[in-house]
Amino acid sequence: MKIHAFGAAKDITGAALIDFPVEETFVKVKDLKSLLYQKYPDLIKLPSLAISVNLFYASEETLVNKHDEVALIPPVSGG
């Protein structure tokens, strides 16, 4: 699964686009976050980490498959 990373999350993953291995065809956002926290423990230190799926903020229960456009959204700070 390809995952985009931005801002502080990108500094932690080390790349703007990571190729993240997920075994199941579908995975819940909360389980994907657990897997990401295992690989990149520093993500836990962020004040918050939202996940977007196909350009919309996803809930913890949202199902993701490998063809979805997924992104790590640390706290936003535009304006």
Add this chain to the structure above:
Amino acid sequence: MESHIEITPEININEAYQKLIHPKSGGICTFIGTVRDLNNSKDVSHLFFEAYEKMAILKMEELAEEAGKKWPLNKIVMVHAIGEKQITDPVVFIGVSSAHRDASFRASRYLIDRLKEVVPIWKKETYQDHSSWINAHP
């Protein structure tokens, strides 16, 4: 209601303003966010803005649509800058035009407040000796 949403390296304030002109508007309200030299008592040397462009545009379109439902508006312009920005540079332009001023004032306040909460854009501050991503939207 028409809206113009844009993410750009350089905000053209005059062009953004021109897009707000409308024969049925008796008032145009604009807010321009700029880079200031001090944050949390630390001297800022410059800022860097990064956006998840496709999603940021979509979120700004949603916000414009919401504002258009809440107030009677003729035009909305939302422009956000990306890339390196120096002190005093404009980084965000919010403009609203409507028949009467009340709707413009309220909608522009709503749009900038919501933009800071939900639009996926990030700011990195560089000080004299280090830099850090800002993880908050005061």
